[in-house]
Amino acid sequence: MTGVEPTHHEGTNPLIFTELLSHLGQEVTQGGFLDFGAGKGRALFLAAQHGFTVVVGVEKSAELCSIAEGNIARWRRRRPGLAVDMRHADVVDFHVPDDITVGFFFNPFGPDIMRVAIDRILESLRRTPRPFHVVYAHPRFEDLFVRAGFTPVYRQGVDGVILRHG
Numbered sequence: 001m002t003g004v005e006p007t008h009h010e011g012t013n014p015l016i017f018t019e020l021l022s023h024l025g026q027e028v029t030q031g032g033f034l035d036f037g038a039g040k041g042r043a044l045f046l047a048a049q050h051g052f053t054v055v056v057g058v059e060k061s062a063e064l065c066s067i068a069e070g071n072i073a074r075w076r077r078r079r080p081g082l083a084v085d086m087r088h089a090d091v092v093d094f095h096v097p098d099d100i101t102v103g104f105f106f107n108p109f110g111p112d113i114m115r116v117a118i119d120r121i122l123e124s125l126r127r128t129p130r131p132f133h134v135v136y137a138h139p140r141f142e143d144l145f146v147r148a149g150f151t152p153v154y155r156q157g158v159d160g161v162i163l164r165h166g
Contacts, residue, residue, distance in 0.1 A: 011039065011040065011042045012039075012043040012046065013159075016137055016156070016160055017046050017137065018046070018050075019160075020135050020154075020156060020159075020160045020162060021047075021050050021135065023153075023154040023162055024102065024133060024162065028101060028102060028133055029052055029102075030051060030053055031052065031053065032052065032053065032054035032055075032056070032097065032100040032101050032102070033054065033055045033102045034056045034057070034096060034100045034103050035047070035056070035057040035058070036091055036109070036117050037058070037059060037060075037105070037106070037108020037109060038058060038059045038065075038068060039061075039108075040064055040068050040071060041057055041068030041071045041072060043104055044056075044068070044072070044086070045075055045084070047102075047104070048075075048079075048082055048083065048084055054083060054085075054100070055083060055085070056087065056097065056100065057084075057085070057086045058087045058089050058094050059088060059089075060091070062088060065087075065088040072086055091116060091117050091120065092113065095124070096124035098127055098128035100124065100132075101130060101131065101132060101133065102133045102134070102135060103132070103133070103135070104134075104135045104136075104137075105117075105134065105139075106136075106137040107137070107139075114141045115144055118145060121134075121165075122149075122165075125166065130166060131165070131166040132165045132166055133162055133164050134150060134163040134164075134165075135162055136163065137159065137160045138158070139160065145163050146163070148165075149165055150163035150165045151163060151164050151165070
């Protein structure tokens with residue numbers, strides 16, 4: 001892999017996240033949500049608050065994954081039945097579940113790993129065809145999604161874009 005991968009963690013801005021999700025239809029937010037590079041899990045909780053029925057985060061860093069799992073445990077005490085799952089995995093080895101309808105990215109990867117993440121989404125869509133949306137905050141590699149057949153459907157200035165496939 002030749003692209004430079006991010007080496008720091010930055011939490012999702014709840015205002016930008018909420019604004020982007022407000023442009024998805026209710027039928028979309030009743031599906032599954034996957035945060036690629038979930039960090040400490042903030043976007044997972046925000047997604048659960050927006051009504052997603054399945055919320056999954058994947059994170060390569062054991063330290064960040066452990067923090068997220070602690071955060072999830074605290075949230076579950078306040079919200080029993082919270083359907084949030086954190087997976088400690090490298091996206092290179094991760095298979096996108098076939099019930100996911102929205103993928104979220106906040107610049108977790110450089111271009112090489114982003115291509116792999118897109119391939120994982122497309123593999124899932126080949127197994128189980130369905131409409132799929134990408135919510136991409138501060139998009140640096142939007143062109144990779146467009147070249148893979150995703151279409152931008154909403155843009156929030158430089159803060160984010162929503163792309164659709166299918």
